[in-house]
Every structure is written in C-alpha cells, then in structure tokens.
Amino acid sequence: MKTKLLSCFSLIIFLLLFTLPSKTYSLTPQTIVSIQNVSSINTDTNKKETIKTASNSKEETSKNSINHEIPKNAPIKFVVQVIFLLVIIYFGIKKGGVSLGLLGGFGVAILVFVFRDIPGMPPIDVMLIILAVVTTSSTLEATGALGMLVKFAEKILRKNPKYIVYLAPMSTFLLTMLVGTGHAVYPLLPVIYDIAYKQKIRPERPMAVASIASQMGITASPIAAASAAMISVALASGVTISLLSILIVTIPSCFIGMILAATWSLNRGKDLDKDPVYLEKMKDPEQRAYIVGNLEQTSNETPSKDAKVSLSLFFLGILFIIIIALFPDSILPKNNGKPLAMTSVLQFVMLGVGAVIVFCTKVKAKAISDTKVFNAGMIAVIMIFGIAWMSETVIKNNESYLLSLISDAVRARPWTFAIAMFCVSMFLKSQAATILVMMPLGFMLNIPIATLIGCIPASYAYFFFAFYPSDLATINFDRTGTTHIGKYILNHSFMVPGLIGVISATIIALSLSNIYN
Secondary structure, three states, X not given: OHHHHHHHHHHHHHHHHHHOOOOOOEEOOOOOOOOOOOOOOOOOOOOOOOEEEOOOOHHHHHHHOOOEEOOOOHHHHHHHHHHHHHHHHHHHHXXXXXXXXXXXXXXXXXXXXOOOOOOOOOOHHHHHHHHHHHHHHHHHHHHOHHHHHHHHHHHHHHHOHHHHHHHHHHHHHHHHHHHOOHHHHHXXXXXXXXXXXXXXXXXXXXXXXHHHHHHHHHHHOOOOHHHHHHHHHHHHOOEEEOHHHHHHHHHHHHHHHHHHHHHHHOOOOOOHHHOHHHHXXXXXXXXXXXXXXXXXXXXXXXXXXHHHHHXXXXXXXXXXXXXXXXXXXXXXXXXXXXXOOHHHHHHHHHHXXXXXXXXXXXXXXXXXXXXXXXXHHHHHHHHHHHHHHHHHHHHHHOHHHHHHHHHHXXXXXXXXXXXXXXXXXXXXXXXXXXXXXXXXXXXXXXXXXXXXXXXXXXXXXXXOOOOOHHHHHHHHHOXXXXXXXXXXXXXXXXXXHHHHHXXXXXXXXXXXXXHHO
C-alpha cells in the first residue's frame, strides 16, 4: 500500500516539475490544433476502406488559429485535479468491484459543484458495445459453449505439455480474441498450472505470460470494446477509421509481442528442483498436499447440442462482423452518404446473435444473467462509466493547458504519445477507458492517424501494479507460489513479460500502421 501511494506521489511530483518551467500561458496559432485534412488511402473496390477524414473549411481553421489565453492558475488547477483523480482511482481499486465507477461519478460531482467545471461526455457507445458483447458471450457460458472452447484449449495443452510456455499464452490470447473479454481466461488457469507442474516446469513461466496474453488479446479482438472506443473517438473528431484498419495492425503486433514475452519466459526463475522456497514448502506435509493436489479438469462429458449450436452461431456472428468491416459500402445502408458507424453495427449484430441463440437453444434468460461473464461485464461497464467520465471531465476542462504543455514534444516525436497512454493505463483497468481518455488529445494534437492506431497496444499497462483480477487469480492458482507479488510490490511476476509484450507490440504496431495506413 505504501509503495502504491509513493508511486502516486512520485507521479504528482513529476507533474509539478513538468508544469513549473512553463513561462507562457497563451496558446499561439501553432499550439491551437484542430483536426485537419487527412488523405484517404486509395483502395480497390474489393479491398477495405481505410481512413477517411472530414475536412475543415478555411473559416473554421482561421477561427481555431485565434490566440486563446490560458488562466494563470491553470497549472495549479490541473495538478490539484490530477491528484484528486489519482486519489479516486486509488480508493476505487482498494474497495474493488463497482467502487471505481461509483467513486468516478462522485468525482464528476465534485468537479462540477466545487471546481465549477462542465462535465465531459460519458462513453455511451463503448458501454453499449460492452453490454452487447458481454450479454451475447454470457449466452455461450449459459449454454456450455464457453466450456467447449476451454476444453478444446485444454486438449491442445495436454497433448503438447512440453510447449506449455508458448501454448498457454496463445490459448488465452485467442480465447480473448474470440469472446471479447479477458475474463474468459479463469477456467484455463488451473489447467495451465496442472500441466506445468506435472512436467516439472516452473508454473510462473507459462502462467504469468498467459495472464498478460489474455489482456493483450483485447486490442486484437474484433468485438472487444477497445477497437470500438477508437472508432468512436475518431468519429467524434470528424475522422472515420475502419475496424479492419485497426485489426490488421493490432492482431499481428500483439500476437508477436505475446510470443516474444513467452520466449523470455522460457527460462525465467529457477527450476522447481533448485528453488529453495519451493523445496522448503515441500518439507511440510500439508503444504506438499496442497501443492501436489490434483487439479486436472479433463472431462469425458459430451458437449450438449445447445452448446454446439450456440458456438456455431457465435462464430457466424463474428464472421459477419468481419465481412461487414471488409465491405461496408456494399452491405450497410448509407447515413448522409456514409455507411453506418461500426460502433452501432457491433451493438445490434451482437445483440442479434444473442437473440438467435436464445431462440435456437433451450437456454433460460435468468441463466444468462447469472453467469460469471455477465457479472464481470456489468462491473466493467460501471467502472468505465464512472472513471472514464471523470477522466474525460478533467481533460476537457484542462484541454488548452495540456495542449500547451505537450504539443511541441509530441509534434517533434509523435510516437511519445504511446508512452503517455501507457502511463495513464497504469491506473485505469481498461484499454477502452484509456483510449477514451487519451485519444481525443491525440486527435487535437493532430498526431498522424497511422501513429494513433499504432499506439493502441500501449493502452494496456494495468499489469504494472498487478491488481487486475486475472493477475490476482493467476497468483492464487499457482500453488507453488512461484507466481507472486514481490516484496517491493513492483517486482512481481507480470512486470517483465508485460513490458516485453506491450513495448514490442507497440513498436511493431507503429511500423505496421505506417505501412498499411
């Protein structure tokens, strides 16, 4: 706890030092930025529509070039509100569950009534997409289809136990990609432990990177909220980004990043027969029984007909979304001459898939709402609602000052925007929330669209403090204790594979995005 508070205060001191040297409090015409013309990439009719932008008129550009004074108390106000935001996040994390969302709403109230700020816009589109995807994914769990996916992954892992350090993260990564949420990873964790231990492989090696991979898969998923958040923010900024233009960057970059993290994990830590902590535990009969206990979950039960139907319909739904992303002009009706936004498409297609599953199977509505995926998804919606709304309010009401601080540095080195996203994500337990908070600034700073897309993998950094449920669950499932939070809090099992995975994925994404976009 002390270390977390120290980290928060260190960040605050950094912000204070960063703000003090600022000698000018007026925005020059070069500092006031607006979304300007971005050339669309010419494509064949059979290829994806990549990036289109709305052009600003000369009158709008001239208006945006007018000098705007920044209040002299802007640095103090900004630092105080950032401290307040960090305090809200800290206690939200400490309380757990929906507390982060509730405290975020409380924070908005304080910003409005005490600071007299205008509240920002809550991330409605992203919350609706999460609701739609989670509800449909919950039907998979209720019908047994999610169990089918887990058993399929388990079968592959048990047939190839020697490659568990690679296969475990690949399984969790692909599972998240398919269902759109990293919470689907929990049934696989005891399986990974069981296989690793029986092969005398240090469980930390596959388990830590498997937890990291389960979250990296979110930015590579066609139905997760992260991509939808990027599309939504872009639309609000007058820019149209296709789902495909995001996925062709995030899927390969995140996958390669995950493989590099797994490669590093191959020989991490001491082998179990040389680990003094493990050997000491094995001397205690009770500890030995706890560690060696059989966790194998293989079942000979035949999947039900409902599970097979549900899974087939779900896959068809995902395939349909991908086809729409490839050919939006041919499939979607036009809205003012443009295809419907993919944020809306994701919502009604996923809800529609869920409805078809309900009618084609015997699943009951109550069974859907009672699932673990549904519960975790609703908590995620509330969390994003409150904390993303508060963060948006802080940024919107300090927008001019923020732009005056970072505009020159980001213009000179646009890739540094990824570092800013990473730092923000340390405190936000959601890639979607991080994108919703940071990407509007990216568009305001007129950072190239290709660079912004390349920064998406950097929206995952909440492994940094190892307080996310999947990380904590991984620690609990590793009965040997090799997957752990260290004495100094930050020296935990997820730090190095997380840094390797995210940094390499971001570098690769920036390179790929500049090629494709």
